[in-house]
Amino acid sequence: MKTLFAAFGGRTNSSKALLDLIDCPPEDKLLLKNSFKSAPAALNDKLSSDAYDLAILFGQRKILRDRRKSNQTDKTLAALRLETVARDNRVAYHTEVNFPELVERLTTAGLDPIISKDAGRYLCNNLYFQALKYADEKPLRTKIIFIHIPKLRQNPDLEKIATVLVASLDDKLLLDPNYN
Numbered sequence: 001m002k003t004l005f006a007a008f009g010g011r012t013n014s015s016k017a018l019l020d021l022i023d024c025p026p027e028d029k030l031l032l033k034n035s036f037k038s039a040p041a042a043l044n045d046k047l048s049s050d051a052y053d054l055a056i057l058f059g060q061r062k063i064l065r066d067r068r069k070s071n072q073t074d075k076t077l078a079a080l081r082l083e084t085v086a087r088d089n090r091v092a093y094h095t096e097v098n099f100p101e102l103v104e105r106l107t108t109a110g111l112d113p114i115i116s117k118d119a120g121r122y123l124c125n126n127l128y129f130q131a132l133k134y135a136d137e138k139p140l141r142t143k144i145i146f147i148h149i150p151k152l153r154q155n156p157d158l159e160k161i162a163t164v165l166v167a168s169l170d171d172k173l174l175l176d177p178n179y180n
Helices: 014-021 038-047 099-108 123-137 158-167
Strands: 003-008 029-032 054-060 080-083 085-087 092-094 113-116 143-149
Touching (some): 029 038, 038 123, 099 158
Parallel strands (some): 054 143
């Protein structure tokens, strides 16, 4: 399965650190600027070839300063968040991949994924939304997923995440989980 991996830059950005550890051809990696304009433009330019079966976008998870006002626990802070929906004020785009299969594979490997329907309200959601919108409008065959990676201070096992993600990629993930 031909996969594109994309992440935001930044010296202390966990998504960039993970991208550095992914074992794949360099042309299948895309380091994005932390920009509402240039990040989606660069990603859409790469996707325009429609050469990829899957694009996995990484972002760094935001940690709310006051956890008392949220439902974040130490366990959920350390989890990979598999985003299923990106939205703006009026429209929502849903990713159509086999998330239960991906969760099972990641969990079996000892990782702690959770499925989320809220990619946030900032840069990550914008990138995810713009990519899904672009894929829908063209239309591209590429499926797109977004994974939030815990911050480096949460000590995520990035080497394990990179290895397990690459090993988990096959056509079964691209199937609708409701398909019989």
